[in-house]
Amino acid sequence: MSKVAFLGGGSFGTALSIMLAKKGISVNIWDRKLSVINDINIKRENIKYLPSITVPAGVTAFTAIENATKDCDIIVLAVPSHAIRDLCKMISPHLKQNQILVSIAKGIEEHSSKRISEVMEEENPNNPIVILSGPSHAEEVALDIPTTVVVTSKRMEYAKIVQDVFMTTKFRVYTNEDIIGVEIGGAVKNIIALAAGVSDGIGYGDNSKAALMTRGMSEIIKIGTKLGGKAETFYGLTGMGDLIVTCTSMHSRNRRAGIMIGKGIPMKQACEDIGMVVEGIKATRAFYELKEKLHISMPITDVLYKVLFENKDPKYGVHELMSRNKKDEV
Known part of the structure; x- marks a missing residue:
């Protein structure tokens, strides 16, 4: 033993x-x-x-x-x-x-x-x-x-x-032999969970969260496969599974911090109130820098970065997401 x-x-x-x-x-x-x-x-x-x-x-x-x-x-x-x-x-x-x-x-x-x-x-x-x-x-x-x-x-x-x-x-x-996919899926989902919490804090509903989770999964797959992960990994526990639990549960410190930020509480105070490290905040900055280097479109990550580090109003950030040029889903 x-x-x-x-x-x-x-x-x-x-x-x-x-x-x-x-x-x-x-x-x-x-x-x-x-x-x-x-x-x-x-x-x-x-x-x-x-x-x-x-x-x-x-x-x-x-x-x-x-x-x-x-x-x-x-x-x-x-x-x-x-x-x-x-x-x-x-x-x-x-x-x-x-x-x-x-x-x-x-x-x-x-x-x-x-x-x-x-x-x-x-x-x-x-x-x-x-x-x-x-x-x-x-x-x-x-x-x-x-x-x-x-x-x-x-x-x-x-x-x-x-x-x-x-x-x-x-x-x-x-x-799962796909070490890249497992690590990237677990990291990026924290960004989407934080964004889902902001949406909850603003007062938006299930439609908004479903949109964030689904389009968030698209961002996870996009950067994950670019870095060498396998697409099927992100539909498993470390992608889809972790995304569901962190976006929907009040056990999730990322979601709880996001709710406070969505209500207008400063990021620093939200982290202090949580009392534990909110991984999604550091992940947002790290993956924003990485996607800029790789020239990858990650609009949710973009907007959340601006909300967290450039004092963009969360509601206006959502407006930016919703009013982008039309495109095909796939």
């Missing part, structure tokens, strides 16, 4: 820790916040990120990252995408070559436009890299609500090891 370490005591990392501990797997968690460590070890609860859910005795939290990763077969990087490179640098001196590194972040690195797996490979070239993605709110995973995700890697034998370790009767894990 594998031993797993989670680096980052946020909501999703904690939820997966709870799930694995219930399966009988020994789990370590490392976090920078001493309060999170003490709450897990003493109160058996992650009060800040996953309140009111018991953390089993099989989960132990650590303040020293080298102690958390020692003797673990799988190390999960459970931090936001912008923190991945620094975390990889931090753990590099403590890694053994046979330890599998798993990322559960969804995004790309700003300015370099590198996918998470590419960042990890640069910093930890001697370790196998696996990406876990899909529609999986932490609040539901922790409560054993049936969930499906996908794992991918350049070396699929390691993705299959992670599949075996994480698979339960309530958490179904698929494999």
